[in-house]
Amino acid sequence: MAPLKYLEQEYPILDSNFRNFCATHGIFSEEDLLLHDLHVLVAFAEQQSTSERLKQGITQVLSIIDGQHQPWLNGMELLEDAQLNKHVLSTGCEGIDLLLQGGLRMGQLTELVGASSSGKTQVCLLATSNVAKKHMDGVVYLDTGNSFSPQRVIDFIRQNPDPAIDQAKHRILQKVMNRILCHSVFDIFTMFDVLHQLEVNLRSQMQKGDCQVRLLIVDSISSLVTPILGGGGSQGHALMTSAGFLLKKLAHEHNLVVLVTNHTVGGEGGISKPALGESWKSIPHVRLRLSHDQGSSIYNVSVLKHPSMASGKAARFTIYD
Template sequence: MHQPWLNGMELLEDALRNKNFLTSGLEEMDMFLHGGFRVGQLTELVGPSSSGKTQVCLQVASNVARKYNGTVVYLDTGNSFSPQRIAQILGQSSDPANSQVKYQNLQNIMRNILCHSVFDIFGLFDVLHQLQFQLKLQNGKGDCHGRLLIVDSVSSLITPVLGGSGSLGRALMVAVGFLLKKLAHEHNLAVLVTNHTVAGEGGICKPALGESWKSIPHVRLLLYHERGSNICKISILKHPSMASGKAARFVMLPDSEHKGEPGMKRTV
């Protein structure tokens, strides 16, 4: 039942053919990440509350559904998915001036985004196994349009099962992580998950979920607002080809310009 052995040349051909990048729609972020979010990898976006993690997820989902005409599976764990915000983002990026054409384009793009509410880790397992089954059927028909899987947020599902001294919670967490990575690799998906921060030594914030989770994502990005300004900073916590600590700053649009929803605008 295990996957066959692959030699280096087969892995290189797979990487060149399938493991491309999906752009976020945020030009400066894509430049910073050398192309965007890589297909076949699990990317984690870490940040404190109100740091803009969900905003980034909505932006990426909008861009992938529009630019690549691919399916986006958005697993919403906290009722944070905003179709109005998606429509607003798409309205800003649409080119046609005709309102009827713009509305038809919006309908077509929004149908590519499949949102499912998940409220516990067992529900997450159910959805991921259903997705795995559907992707296998699509692959068998040569018709795999799935491109992006978002879990916002994975930590809100895992944290409740980590309490106590038993190892069951950690085992469930690791199983979720490896299932996400398996989906990404075998079905050429880009997987994006969000995680919150907790207080560490000396009051310094660190990613939640501890050391067992730390090794699972291929890429870990830290996002936060600079206090007293509209500037946000994204930095590398872990990346297979970029140095940890590398960072870029962006201007967050004021709430009044986006009806309460922040958005990245430009590098400073």
């Protein structure tokens, strides 16, 4: 969802007067408006000399939000969409690709769940290097914990020999690394800003018939969401749900692979479970659990949730240092 300042060009009623009114109530984006008591907000608007225009602006923002929900599709439309657009994207990891019958499916949100040092970031960096090397389209990497390592990406590229890279290493590596755009993102509101700008860019590229992003990574989504879930209010859960739907919307409308990571927390009987609770559980299309055999380069991956695969299927893979 968008900051209000980006909407005026398309919706003139959301002008500086409307935005100033909203700002006095701490509203700077569509998400902020959703978290307010609309009856109270309208009551404040009615006290202003431009009350009718302000109320029309509130209605316009709500209409924009309603329009962002995906339309109903029948089975044939879904099948055609899957056949035409929703192909798979290799992660560069043979074990994961074999388990997922080719790799990560475009148009879907895939979540990697695991404890610290389970391989989540390593898989993200490996997928980044593989996509940037093999495709002209790029990668957008949202780094929430200073874990993005350009040197590790280069190491992965060099671990998978390619004659073209061997013949012109420096030039090819420059091209590959230029296809990767990394943003440091340390709170969920910054993430919304970055994703909205990405959405604007993707729409512009789509109009020109040229899409330049194939993979979007958020490492990790839980580090952004967990701080806003405290307390007894519903605001944090509303923001988390909005973030999930925006990521899925980007995946579906622009045929991207969206890959996010999530940590684990203690569950019943001491068995760990994915963080972020039941509200988040339904958002990813695919959930994979990662674990690491300590002291080795062997990792494990198992299916927690998949639209066309039984839960529990598992594989092992290797990531070398």
